[in-house]
Amino acid sequence: MSSKISIKGNKPLFGEVxxxxxxxxxxxxxxxxxxxxxxxxxxxxxxxVDVMVQLEIVRGMGAGVRFLNPTTVEIDSRHIAxxxxxxxxxxxxxxxxxxxxxxxxRFNKAEVAMPGGCDFGGVRPIDLHIKGFETLGAKVSLKxxxxxxxxxxxxxxxxxxxxxxxSVGATMNIMLAxxxxxxxxxxxxxxxxxxxxxxxxxxxxMGARVMGAGTDxxxxxxxxxxxxxxxxxxxxxxxxxxxxxxxxxxGGSLLIKNIIPRHLECISxxxxxxxxxxxxxxxxxxxxxxxxxxxxxxxxxxxxxxPTDMQxxxxxxxxxxxxxxxxxxxxxWDSRYRYVDELRKMGADIHVDGKVAVINGVGHLTGAPVKxxxxxxxxxxxxxxLAAEGETTVEGIIHIxxxxxxxxxxxxxxxxxxxYIEEGYGEMRDIV
Ligand code: EPZ
Numbered sequence: 001m002s003s004k005i006s007i008k009g010n011k012p013l014f015g016e017v018x019x020x021x022x023x024x025x026x027x028x029x030x031x032x033x034x035x036x037x038x039x040x041x042x043x044x045x046x047x048x049v050d051v052m053v054q055l056e057i058v059r060g061m062g063a064g065v066r067f068l069n070p071t072t073v074e075i076d077s078r079h080i081a082x083x084x085x086x087x088x089x090x091x092x093x094x095x096x097x098x099x100x101x102x103x104x105x106r107f108n109k110a111e112v113a114m115p116g117g118c119d120f121g122g123v124r125p126i127d128l129h130i131k132g133f134e135t136l137g138a139k140v141s142l143k144x145x146x147x148x149x150x151x152x153x154x155x156x157x158x159x160x161x162x163x164x165x166x167s168v169g170a171t172m173n174i175m176l177a178x179x180x181x182x183x184x185x186x187x188x189x190x191x192x193x194x195x196x197x198x199x200x201x202x203x204x205x206m207g208a209r210v211m212g213a214g215t216d217x218x219x220x221x222x223x224x225x226x227x228x229x230x231x232x233x234x235x236x237x238x239x240x241x242x243x244x245x246x247x248x249x250x251g252g253s254l255l256i257k258n259i260i261p262r263h264l265e266c267i268s269x270x271x272x273x274x275x276x277x278x279x280x281x282x283x284x285x286x287x288x289x290x291x292x293x294x295x296x297x298x299x300x301x302x303x304x305x306x307p308t309d310m311q312x313x314x315x316x317x318x319x320x321x322x323x324x325x326x327x328x329x330x331x332x333w334d335s336r337y338r339y340v341d342e343l344r345k346m347g348a349d350i351h352v353d354g355k356v357a358v359i360n361g362v363g364h365l366t367g368a369p370v371k372x373x374x375x376x377x378x379x380x381x382x383x384x385x386l387a388a389e390g391e392t393t394v395e396g397i398i399h400i401x402x403x404x405x406x407x408x409x410x411x412x413x414x415x416x417x418x419x420y421i422e423e424g425y426g427e428m429r430d431i432v
Contacts, residue, residue, distance in 0.1 A: 005394040005408060007385030008417035009367055012252030015414035019240045019258045020046035020405040021071065021233035025195035027095035028172045029202045029233060030054045031102045033075040034063060035179055036206050038228030043072045045233060049402045050093050057096055060086030080106075087113040087147070093402075097126060097169065101176030104138055104150050114146040128163055128170035135159045136177055136185065158183030158222055166191050166302040171218070172199050178220035179208045187218040193303040194263045198234045205231050237263040238309045239404060242379045244268065244287045245313040246411070248276040249320060249387040253288040254414055261285060266306050270298060274317055293321045295361055299329040300336075308332035312339045312380035319348040320387060321361030328357040339377035342370040346388055364389060372396035375403040382407065386416055393421070 021044035031054065033040040045051060047070055055073065059065040064076030082103065090096035090113035103110030115126070130140045130148075136156040141149045158181050163170055171191040176199075178185035190196070192214050200213030206229050209221035240259045247254040248271050261280040268278040268285070273296040276289045295318065300308040311328060318326040330336045337352045344350065345368045349360040367390030372378025378400035385392030394400075397420075400407060411418050 003397065003420050003422050005382065005385075005397050006419055006421045007367070007382065007392045007394070009250075009386050009388040009390065009392060011250065011386070011415060011417060013247045013250050013254055013386070013411070013414045013416060014252045016255045016257055017243045017410050017414060019235045019256060020044070020048075022046070022195055022198065022236040023048060023050060023239070023403045024095075024168070024193070025198040025233050026051050027054050027093070028098050028176075028195065028199045029231070030058060030075065031095075031098040032176055032199060032202060034058055034061070034077045034080060034099070034102045035106050035176065035203075036077055036226040036228055038078060038226070039074055039076045040206065040228050041068070041072065041074050041230040043230065043232040044235070045071050045073050046236065047071065047405045049398070050095065053089055053092050054095060057086050057089045057099070060084075060089060082107060082109070082111070085111060085113075090115065091146070094124065094169070097129060098173055098176060100129065100133065100148060100150055101173040104133060104152055104156060105177045105180040108152045108155055110150045111143075112148050112150075114148060126169070128165060128167050129173045132161050132170060132174035132187075133177055135161050136174075136181055138177075156181035156222075158185040158220070160186045160188065163187065163189040168193050168196065171196055175199065175203070175210060175213075175218060175220060178222060179203055179210070180225065181220075181222040183222055185220045185222070187220075188216065190216050190218045191302055192216060194234055194237055194260070202231045205229050234263075235259050237267075238307065238376075240264055240285070241267040241307070241310045242313050242383070242404070243410070244271055244276070244278075244285070245310065245317065246383045246386055247287050248274060248289045248293070249317040249383050251289050252415070253286065255284055255286045257284040259283060259285055266304055267310055270296065270306055270314065274321070292323070293317055293361075295321045295324045295326040297327045297329075300331045302332065305331070308336060309376050311336055312376045313383055315339070315343065315350070315357065315359060316380055316383045316387060318359045319343060319350070319362060319365060319384075322363040324361060326359045326361070328359065330355045338373040339380050342373070342377070342381055343384060345370055346384055346392070366390055367392040369393045369395070372399045375399050379404065379407075382411070382418070386411065386418070
């Protein structure tokens with residue numbers, strides 16, 4: 001039986017939302033714990049599918065994984081074995097590729113399945129990761145069946161690496177590889193996202209020497225080994241932004257707690273242009289929208305620009321404006337508009353040409369059965385359902401559960417009429 005989400009929309013949201021730990025930080029820090037020949041305790045871990053898969057992967061490689069409570073996990077990497085990597089699990093998510101940098105750094109070799117992850121319509125290469133590893137002295141080959149084999153017989157040696165494209169994954173993977181390499185590595189044109197700083201802070205708290213994370217030049221002095229310790233993951237910038245976008249679309253007022261204000265400035269600036277009021281406190285932000293929505297234009301860029309992972313979510317309130325057309329330009333991925341067809345089913349008027357989407361505001365949306373094609377598109381479907389008149393059902397919710405902890409419960413707690421429903425006939429074999 002496939003479960004869906006049902007939403008009865010057109011109701012403003014009021015109340016408080018607690019933000020969980022950052023998915024894209026946790027997905028890098030969990031494999032990074034395997035660099036440590038000891039025990040790491042990670043706090044503020046989000047309870048989401050991708051994190052559970054990443055933990056299963058490191059457990060499958062021989063790490064001890066133990067939850068002390070729902071958001072605190074201990075990873076003991078003293079008995080890692082490379083003989084039988086869990087390839088099938090690696091194929092489930094893109095962030096499994098961080099094991100390349102980690103295993104190369106600690107063991108001078110790695111065999112990892114080509115990563116999986118969200119398919120939002122474009123190619124997701126790893127050429128910059130491989131260029132970085134080869135620059136540090138690894139030999140990299142692609143094996144039949146979708147495996148990447150990496151070997152550094154003489155160990156990794158620090159070098160200067162210039163990233164042709166600003167890449168979050170390549171920046172973090174090269175940082176991981178350089179952590180135990182010999183000498184200094186300099187990554188130029190590095191990505192600056194909050195989760196990159198979080199990874200560097202985690203590594204440094206375990207004895208690494210990473211400097212400059214959060215700028216476009218990161219220097220890593222290799223160290224012989226890392227020691228265990230405790231680290232708390234930062235709050236999720238994109239989860240917080242998703243709730244900010246939701247209340248902007250539905251109207252109402254939300255106090256969004258456990259956030260870092262600086263990480264949300266690129267998002268709140270855009271929401272204010274659209275008619276929301278934003279008030280920051282030490283570790284929370286109140287977003288209110290009571291007046292009309294206004295059109296605006298969005299260009300997604302690497303941090304501190306407007307995040308691509310918020311692009312689908314903001315397309316929804318732009319559909320609801322009544323004062324004209326807005327233009328979204330996707331500046332990070334080749335294409336990220338698979339959600340547009342689903343919004344059209346709800347009455348949206350959107351024209352897509354390559355990286356550009358022109359959204360003619362139609363004033364309202366009408367509930368309909370829609371599908372989540374990937375994680376952030378799924379979040380956009382929920383926001384659309386919350387704002388639409390009538391009922392919306394969302395299929396493909398596994399995509400949503402990969403990256404959002406208890407999204408139904410968190411929205412229900414602020415007045416949304418949202419629930420899981422079991423329906424459909426399941427597989428044919430169930431009824432023939
Ligand atoms: C990370 O993906 C995030 N995923 C993505 O979030 C996010 O959209 C992306 O960064 C950009 O912020 C995780 O952290 C698990 P990139 P990543 O390498 O690292 C090109 C979500 O919704 N590129 O920064 O895969 C690439 O094609 C997910 O949470 C190369 O050309 O993204 C893209 O155009 C979806 N060669 C650009 O760089 C490479 O070797 C940015 O990609 C690598 C990337």
